[in-house]
Amino acid sequence: MAEQLSTLHGFVSGKVQGVWFRAFTQQQALAANVCGWAKNLSDGRVEFMLSGAADDLLAVCKALHQGPEHARVDRVDVETLAYKELSGFQIR
Structure with a gap:
């Protein structure tokens, strides 16, 4: 049986900028x-x-929590999306 592939999109709130979170x-x-990918937002998330x-x-x-x-x-707010193929991991 093939592994189920998925894509998650989310936001982490708290003290998450300037602490190497990305x-x-x-x-x-x-x-x-x-x-x-992960990126800082202007609102601190x-x-x-x-x-x-x-x-x-x-x-x-679990680690992000x-x-x-x-x-x-x-x-941590997360939504599941239809699988989107991404490559590598970028810090934006």
Whole structure:
């Protein structure tokens, strides 16, 4: 049976800028074989898009709820989209 592929789009709120959150997201994604991107928004949130196998996406999302050492994650809003093929992981 083929793995279920999915794409997640979301936003992380809290103290998530200036604490290496995007690099942390990239590190977690690459370790889980997930592609995508992360970028800072002007309102202080980090936006992300992740594509990969459902179990791998779940692992990355769990990590995003914790964040790196100096981050404070208040909220993670995620929506599941139709699978979109992405390559690598970009910090925007």
